[in-house]
Amino acid sequence: MTHTLIYPAHAVHNAAGHLQIDGCDVIDLVAEHGTPLMIYEEKTLRDQCRKFMQAFRDRTDDFEVVYASKAFCTLAVCRLVEQEGLSIDVSSGGEYHTALRAGFPTERMFYHGNNKTRWELEYALANGVGYVVVDSFSELDTLERMVADRGGVQKILLRITPGIEAHTHSYIQTGQLDSKFGFGLTEGHAAEAIRRGLEAPHLELAGLHAHIGSQIFELEGFRKAISILVDLVKEAHEAFGFECRYLNIGGGLGIRYTEEDTPVTIEEYVEGKVSGVRQEMARVGLPVPRVLVEPGRSIVAKAGVTAYTVGTIKEIPGIRTYVSVDGGMSDNLRPMLYDARYEAMIANRADAPADTVVTVAGKHCESGDVLVKNARIARPELGDILVMPATGAYCFGMASNYNGNPRPAVVMVKDGAVRTIVERETYDDLIAKQRPFQG
Ligand SMILES: *Cc1c(COP(=O)(O)O)cnc(C)c1O
Numbered sequence: 001m002t003h004t005l006i007y008p009a010h011a012v013h014n015a016a017g018h019l020q021i022d023g024c025d026v027i028d029l030v031a032e033h034g035t036p037l038m039i040y041e042e043k044t045l046r047d048q049c050r051k052f053m054q055a056f057r058d059r060t061d062d063f064e065v066v067y068a069s070k071a072f073c074t075l076a077v078c079r080l081v082e083q084e085g086l087s088i089d090v091s092s093g094g095e096y097h098t099a100l101r102a103g104f105p106t107e108r109m110f111y112h113g114n115n116k117t118r119w120e121l122e123y124a125l126a127n128g129v130g131y132v133v134v135d136s137f138s139e140l141d142t143l144e145r146m147v148a149d150r151g152g153v154q155k156i157l158l159r160i161t162p163g164i165e166a167h168t169h170s171y172i173q174t175g176q177l178d179s180k181f182g183f184g185l186t187e188g189h190a191a192e193a194i195r196r197g198l199e200a201p202h203l204e205l206a207g208l209h210a211h212i213g214s215q216i217f218e219l220e221g222f223r224k225a226i227s228i229l230v231d232l233v234k235e236a237h238e239a240f241g242f243e244c245r246y247l248n249i250g251g252g253l254g255i256r257y258t259e260e261d262t263p264v265t266i267e268e269y270v271e272g273k274v275s276g277v278r279q280e281m282a283r284v285g286l287p288v289p290r291v292l293v294e295p296g297r298s299i300v301a302k303a304g305v306t307a308y309t310v311g312t313i314k315e316i317p318g319i320r321t322y323v324s325v326d327g328g329m330s331d332n333l334r335p336m337l338y339d340a341r342y343e344a345m346i347a348n349r350a351d352a353p354a355d356t357v358v359t360v361a362g363k364h365c366e367s368g369d370v371l372v373k374n375a376r377i378a379r380p381e382l383g384d385i386l387v388m389p390a391t392g393a394y395c396f397g398m399a400s401n402y403n404g405n406p407r408p409a410v411v412m413v414k415d416g417a418v419r420t421i422v423e424r425e426t427y428d429d430l431i432a433k434q435r436p437f438q439g
Pocket of ligand 1: 252296
């Protein structure tokens with residue numbers, strides 16, 4: 001198999017010439033469950049968790065790996081990452097609810113968001129949440145009052161906007177970052193937030209958080225962000241005796257969507273963060289805090305693939321060939337939203353040479369509903385099963401019912417066994433919350 005880097009670890013071509021994922025023939029899976037179908041390999045998912053945990057354990061015993069659940073938030077994945085010893089980041093009442101119902105221990109939950117509603121905070125406080133990552137002055141005030149009313153003390157982190165914007169291959173230092181998130185460093189906002197957090201009687205300020213971007217391939221931006229955070233820690237230590245026990249440096253590790261992508265490894269990423277925090281804290285002469293990271297994409301993306309059925313093939317001579325599948329922007333918005341690039345293969349002729357360049361289009365009524373431009377695949381035929389790898393992150397979570405398309409089913413495979421983790425929606429689900437209109 002030539003694509004192992006971007007497919008789940010146990011993906012092979014079987015004797016029938018089909019793509020097989022950890023003992024499950026993809027063609028059998030779609031015969032049973034229909035298309036579009038999202039297929040997750042449990043071993044790859046657990047393996048990504050274990051790589052993070054092991055990379056930390058090899059370097060320190062004071063760390064936490066926090067799964068950013070927005071990448072793929074389901075009962076099954078919450079449970080699985082919990083079993084692997086990770087903590088969880090939720091960024092809405094709904095993600096919190098999913099983690100809670102999955103049995104996730106509330107003390108290992110981090111609640112993010114630039115506009116947590118009063119109701120969402122009530123819900124989390126009533127059921128318990130380890131850390132609220134406070135994003136604004138108004139939230140500091142609201143939370144202090146809410147906790148005071150309930151009684152007790154709530155642990156918090158403060159989200160800092162370090163003025164670093166990281167992209168795949170570069171970062172820029174923007175000085176005054178134009179961001180809706182967090183406390184900026186200009187005008188002393190971040191230091192003022194630390195002062196107020198320390199003074200709030202019902203809040204316990206455990207440390208700081210920053211998240212500088214996503215799909216990042218290089219470590220430079222993280223190093224710069226750590227250095228800026230540590231300067232802030234030092235300033236606040238001198239001014240108000242702040243002791244930073246937790247330093248959460250966010251997520252953002254990039255993954256391979258195509259063979260050309262070359263992200264750093266989990267090992268290198270963790271090494272960069274742990275040694276970065278150590279060196280920077282040594283520079284300012286303060287104790288090393290617990291190091292936290294918040295990977296989302298790098299935990300789940302590679303574990304998941306999406307299988308579609310080819311419905312129409314339209315050749316425009318001299319221009320391009322459109323291969324239309326039975327999904328698209330309603331199950332994978334990333335190509336439209338970010339120009340994200342993917343590869344594809346014909347799973348029922350996995351061994352056939354990938355000698356044809358086509359554009360894989362979705363079925364929605366939008367010209368921009370294109371999943372892969374210039375995909376190199378085996379010569380397509382009607383009824384083929386087309387698989388796109390590395391769709392495990394930010395696809396199902398962004399799925400919609402646009403054009404009246406039910407959301408796909410999601411299955412998890414392991415050692416030849418299949419478990420449905422999300423059932424396919426039905427047409428009745430589409431109208432379940434609608435009221436008949438009489439009159
Ligand atoms: C989205 C997000 C993450 C995860 O980012 P990935 O790029 O998926 O690793 C982590 N932390 C916060 C605050 C986020 O918003």
